[in-house]
Amino acid sequence: GQQLNQSPQSMFIQEGEDVSMNCTSSSIFNTWLWYKQDPGEGPVLLIALYKAGELTSNGRLTAQFGITRKDSFLNISASIPSDVGIYFCAGPNSLNDYKLSFGAGTTVTVRA
Amino acid sequence: NAGVTQTPKFQVLKTGQSMTLQCAQDMNHEYMSWYRQDPGMGLRLIHYSVGAGITDQGEVPNGYNVSRSTTEDFPLRLLSAAPSQTSVYFCASGRDPPNTEAFFGQGTRLTVV
Numbered sequence: 001g002q003q004l005n006q007s008p009q010s011m012f013i014q015e016g017e018d019v020s021m022n023c024t025s026s027s028i029f030n031t032w033l034w035y036k037q038d039p040g041e042g043p044v045l046l047i048a049l050y051k052a053g054e055l056t057s058n059g060r061l062t063a064q065f066g067i068t069r070k071d072s073f074l075n076i077s078a079s080i081p082s083d084v085g086i087y088f089c090a091g092p093n094s095l096n097d098y099k100l101s102f103g104a105g106t107t108v109t110v111r112a
Numbered sequence: 113n114a115g116v117t118q119t120p121k122f123q124v125l126k127t128g129q130s131m132t133l134q135c136a137q138d139m140n141h142e143y144m145s146w147y148r149q150d151p152g153m154g155l156r157l158i159h160y161s162v163g164a165g166i167t168d169q170g171e172v173p174n175g176y177n178v179s180r181s182t183t184e185d186f187p188l189r190l191l192s193a194a195p196s197q198t199s200v201y202f203c204a205s206g207r208d209p210p211n212t213e214a215f216f217g218q219g220t221r222l223t224v225v
Contacts, residue, residue, distance in 0.1 A: 004154075031212055042116075042202050042216035043155070050210065088154065092212040098143040098162055099170065100206075100214055102155040 006103035012111040023089030032072035118217035135203030143206040144186040148199040
């Protein structure tokens, strides 16, 4: 599969903060997916993006499909404790492909 | 509304033992897949299927077998377990391209000793 690089690898959040993370690829993607994984659970789809430049929100989460089609961004506004978890970006390997490649994830932890 | 159901949730195997991880979905998706998750490595595709009777290898297929006799079920078989197969395994089902969204089960945590 194609390599997706997520940044940062981990972050600490304080309640009320806005945080952001991104995902980049050396190849063009036609779809970007953002998942969240809680401890002991499977990943859950947060947002799906299908068009370059698209900006989509899901509650306090906003994701953007980069204009170059090689990156995507996820923002969390007004963090709350239940935002902790691992956030993954993913995308299909090619336009008509079922198979998804995943980034290594961004681990979000609450700052004590 | 069950979605994707995996069993068991936890399993301990001895090296050399075989076992089958079960996966069932009730969303009538043609696409199903198995991933393994290891620390710091994200999700890696083991095997996938685009419909009953059709399976193919993913990124890390060695040591695993699959079959797809029905749309609903996609079991993963470990033929002879090795410590390197200690991992968390996720089954997913998904829509057809280009809306290639995958929906995951809760995972099976496997330890091989």
